Amino acid sequence: MTNTDPTKGARRLRLGTRGSPLALAQANQIADGIRAASAGAYECEIVAFTTTGDKLTTERLINSGGKGLFTRELDDALSRGELDLAVHSLKDVPSVLPAGQVFAAFPAREDPRDGFLSHKAKSIRELPEGAKLGTASLRREAQALALRPDLEVVTFRGNVATRMRKLEEGQADATFLAMAGLTRLGMADVATPIPLEDMLPAAAQGIIGVVARDDADTELLEILGTLTHGPSRAAAIAERAFLEKLDGSCRTPIAAHLFDRGDEWELIGEVLSPGGTARWRGDGVCRKDATDAQLVLLGRAVAQEIIFAAKEALPVFGDER
Numbered sequence: 001m002t003n004t005d006p007t008k009g010a011r012r013l014r015l016g017t018r019g020s021p022l023a024l025a026q027a028n029q030i031a032d033g034i035r036a037a038s039a040g041a042y043e044c045e046i047v048a049f050t051t052t053g054d055k056l057t058t059e060r061l062i063n064s065g066g067k068g069l070f071t072r073e074l075d076d077a078l079s080r081g082e083l084d085l086a087v088h089s090l091k092d093v094p095s096v097l098p099a100g101q102v103f104a105a106f107p108a109r110e111d112p113r114d115g116f117l118s119h120k121a122k123s124i125r126e127l128p129e130g131a132k133l134g135t136a137s138l139r140r141e142a143q144a145l146a147l148r149p150d151l152e153v154v155t156f157r158g159n160v161a162t163r164m165r166k167l168e169e170g171q172a173d174a175t176f177l178a179m180a181g182l183t184r185l186g187m188a189d190v191a192t193p194i195p196l197e198d199m200l201p202a203a204a205q206g207i208i209g210v211v212a213r214d215d216a217d218t219e220l221l222e223i224l225g226t227l228t229h230g231p232s233r234a235a236a237i238a239e240r241a242f243l244e245k246l247d248g249s250c251r252t253p254i255a256a257h258l259f260d261r262g263d264e265w266e267l268i269g270e271v272l273s274p275g276g277t278a279r280w281r282g283d284g285v286c287r288k289d290a291t292d293a294q295l296v297l298l299g300r301a302v303a304q305e306i307i308f309a310a311k312e313a314l315p316v317f318g319d320e321r
């Protein structure tokens with residue numbers, strides 16, 4: 001499948017992604033991977049997009065704006081054939097891909113933990129009474145308030161650099177950022193990682209998803225397949241199946257993580273009421289050699305457990321699904 005004949009020019013691929021430094025770093029990683037795995041047969045050109053999500057300026061707009069805000073423009077360009085591949089932070093990708101699109105690679109997951117950033121404390125617990133927490137994430141807001149109901153949550157939007165600047169300016173006393181993003185930008189040391197069990201991350205946090213059209217040529221799909229990391233792919237499938245089953249509302253704080261328990265996978269899922277006054281956890285295990293279908297069933301079963309437990313309190317789960 002490799003083209004080592006120097007007289008034959010490399011085939012050009014257009015890789016679409018968002019314009020943020022993090023998105024560009026991720027796209028470059030994939031471009032390097034494709035070049036190496038194809039022994040130079042493919043060369044990638046990175047095309048940066050501004051998505052609707054990048055243009056919105058307030059947290060509330062994001063939270064009420066529906067799904068795919070960070071992917072729609074890329075989805076459309078991929079469908080139209082203006083791109084060959086789209087590179088996404090998987091946690092920003094809606095749980096169902098647009099028709100005609102497939103995941104072509106799930107490279108090794110980067111640190112999935114959330115990071116805590118503050119000049120006033122080393123952890124959420126140590127923050128002074130009534131401290132301001134900057135976040136645009138309903139999940140992080142609910143998880144932090146579950147622990148510290150006295151905190152005041154303030155809107156914190158923008159890319160990693162913007163949010164760090166807002167913290168420096170004192171617009172908040174603390175904020176959270178995904179360790180994966182910080183690590184990929186070479187800035188992991190600005191944050192204190194929070195143990196996974198203390199703050200369960202968003203489904204697929206730290207995983208990159210590479211999306212192709214389902215009619216992409218087999219040679220390209222084979223090369224992309226070699227970039228896939230099995231355990232990260234298993235996590236992507238189980239965590240996203242959990243999310244899909246729960247996807248009643250984009251206003252519900254949801255977290256999920258597939259843990260490596262030696263000879264088994266354990267999926268822990270969590271749903272909180274907005275504001276963190278109530279929290280439901282579910283969990284389930286499966287064998288490490290589970291098929292994709294079994295990983296999907298695991299995700300759905302953990303979601304179903306939470307739906308049963310939470311449906312009285314959260315009417316959004318009352319519907320049959």
Ligand SMILES: NCc1[nH]cc(CCC(=O)O)c1CC(=O)O
Binds near residue numbers: 092177181206208
């Ligand atoms: N919603 C924005 C977003 N999407 C992906 C990441 C980080 C990288 C990742 O989780 O893969 C971030 C920033 C953050 O949550 O701090």
